[in-house]
Amino acid sequence: MSEMRNLITDVAGLRIGNAHDVALASGVTVALFDEPAVASxxxxxxxPGTRETDLLEPDKMVPGIHGIVLSGGSAFGLDAASGVQAYLREQGIGFAVGNARVPLVSQAVIFDMLNGGDKEWGRYPPYRExxxxxxxxxxLDFALGTAGGGYGATTANLKGGLGSVSATTASGHVVGAIVIVNSIASAVIGQGPHFWAGAFEEGDEFGGHGHPEKVHPDKRELIWKGGPQPATTIALVATDAVLTKGQAKxxxxxxxxxxxRGLRFSHALYDGDTVFAAATGRKALDSLEDFTHITAAAADCxxxxxxxxxxxxxxxxxxxxQPSWRDRFG
Incomplete structure (x- = not known):
């Protein structure tokens, strides 16, 4: 196995691309699969704000998809998938129907419309381009943090962004995740610097602070954006395992x-928390126990x-x- 990057691209068979606009304060992250991936x-x-998610249900006909988009722009950002389709079509990639090829691209968006960027784009939003x-x-390599679809992301009290990690299960399956953290809530305990995710850290991938000895009640008070402003954390988990659509679901x-586990709190009325799961089919499962290990590793990722x-x-x-974590804690 090649050297691990601690990125979702450690999963063989997929690539990640980022693009963003500084003045707009928003952007797009794309996962492209080398071969159609089983996904749900x-x-x-x-x-939520989504596109082409119904086809991912296990009872639907399509066996695999070509790309997944995680982007800013709220409902306007759903145009990004059209740009990805255009690129794939130029490469001759798509689901064959007679002599036509239709690239299948699913998408979820975050709400980053109130982050200070210039959203007066004219007639059509810029997300397709x-x-x-x-x-x-x-x-295989891509930027994290204020990049791609995470460029304009925010949390309740700190700048959000694009995160990615990977892991390997005991049976040798590679699992990875890529997340846009644009949460209604907080990723840190109290005012920080400890992350709610601290117990799951590998090395010093997010500062090495671990967990405090005890999380006192005042540190558990809800910190959230409040009001009707939507916020969303969207993610893709991927594995090199051979999965059915039902298992991907x-x-x-x-x-x-x-x-x-990574936020306090999640899955609220005003957020659109969405997770895609994709399998690139490079390594068969030895047993259903393998699959259980993959699900645990994906959640940890x-x-x-x-x-x-x-x-x-x-x-x-x-x-x-908003200040960044490094602005506050160095």
Missing amino acids: CAVLGGA LGYEAAREAG RLAISSHAGIA ITRAIARGVYEATALPFASA
Whole structure:
């Protein structure tokens, strides 16, 4: 096995691309699969924004998809998938129907409309072009933090961002996650610096602070954006295992536990927490116990990726912008 990057691209068979617009303070992250990936999705937030998720249900015909988009822009950002489709079509990639090929691209968005960026884009939003650019840039290495779909992300009290990690199960399956942390709640205990995810940290991937000895009641008071502003944490978990669509659905559902551990709190009325799960089919399962290990590892990866996305973020270049974790804690 090649050297691990601690990124979702450690899962063989997928690439990640980012594109963002500094003035817009928003962007797009794209996952492209080398071969159509078995995928599914679980939406547990109360205010989601999604595209082409019905086809991911286990009872639907399509056996695999070509790409998944995680982007900013709220409902306007759903245009990004069209840009990714355009790129894939140019490469001759798509689901064959007669002599036509239709690239299948699913998507979820975050709400980053009130972060200080210039959203007066004219008649059409810029996300289609950002989607195309992100697809064109897809590779094995990519930026974290204030990058791609996480460029404009915020949390309740610190700058959010794009996080990614990977893990290997005891049976040798590689699992990874990529998350846009744009949460209604907080990723840190109290005012920080400890992350709720601290117990799951590998090395010093998000500062090495671990957990405090005790989380006192005052540190458990709810910290949230409040009011009707939506906020969302969206993610993709991937594995090199051979899975059915039904198993991919179960993986997506189980992985939501990682959001609940990485944030306090999640799955609220005003958020659209959504997890995609994809299998690139490079290594068969030895048993259903293997699958259970994969689901546990995927949830852990989401927890870690949430903290890493906040840890790697830098503040937006606006006077009223939220501070980053590093601004506060160095």
